[in-house]
Amino acid sequence: MNVRQGSPPLHYLPESASQTAGPYVHIGCVPSFAGLDGMYGGHDLGARMVSEDTKGARIAIEGRVFDGTGTPLRDALLEVWQADAQGRYPGRDGADPHFAGWGRQPTHGETGTFRFDTVMPGRVPWPDGRMQAPHVGLWIVARGINLGLYTRIYFEGDAANEDDPLLARIEHRSRVPTLLAREETDAGAGLPIWRFDVHLQGDAETVFLDV
Numbered sequence: 215m216n217v218r219q220g221s222p223p224l225h226y227l228p229e230s231a232s233q234t235a236g237p238y239v240h241i242g243c244v245p246s247f248a249g250l251d252g253m254y255g256g257h258d259l260g261a262r263m264v265s266e267d268t269k270g271a272r273i274a275i276e277g278r279v280f281d282g283t284g285t286p287l288r289d290a291l292l293e294v295w296q297a298d299a300q301g302r303y304p305g306r307d308g309a310d311p312h313f314a315g316w317g318r319q320p321t322h323g324e325t326g327t328f329r330f331d332t333v334m335p336g337r338v339p340w341p342d343g344r345m346q347a348p349h350v351g352l353w354i355v356a357r358g359i360n361l362g363l364y365t366r367i368y369f370e371g372d373a374a375n376e377d378d379p380l381l382a383r384i385e386h387r388s389r390v391p392t393l394l395a396r397e398e399t400d401a402g403a404g405l406p407i408w409r410f411d412v413h414l415q416g417d418a419e420t421v422f423l424d425v
Contacts (some may be wrong), residue, residue, distance in 0.1 A: 260318025270333035271300025282415030286326030301336030
């Protein structure tokens with residue numbers, strides 16, 4: 215850094231300029247998607263969450279990320295974390311060794327759609343011992359987002375949602391539906407598809423969590 219002659223010395227480290235994810239997040243995190251083949255054995259990290267031996271009911275989570283104008287983001291990157299079908303996270307005693315519990319997917323470059331093939335998660339305890347409703351943690355990053363945004367995906371119609379400790383803390387109850395995925399049916403494969411769209415701004419803005 216150039217300092218003009220006669221300027222007083224700095225006694226602190228100046229703040230660096232803010233950086234957004236930019237286009238390079240795909241090169242670093244999903245290189246195969248970005249057209250860089252041969253890394254990570256040909257499959258991007260987080261691309262596969264399940265195998266033939268994974269236990270539990272198979273589902274797919276699909277959706278798009280919309281900006282404040284209602285335009286889907288075509289260069290976003292999303293990650294999910296969840297428990298297995300028995301409510302155990304990877305690394306815990308009894309967890310399904312054939313389930314990753316973590317996934318990473320970019321949005322489609324033309325449609326803006328993302329998809330995670332996974333299993334319906336089991337219930338996990340809240341710190342005070344109460345049981346949480348089945349849910350999936352979701353993290354979103356894209357150009358224009360300085361810090362990643364974190365939210366949760368719950369499943370519409372699950373009776374456990376009524377007693378979920380986190381959902382109960384949302385003061386404006388009209389916003390709870392922004393955390394609920396809605397079930398659809400894949401006519402081709404018969405796989406249950408849970409639709410979950412993220413709205414960054416606007417009347418339907420998704421509830422984001424400070425974690």
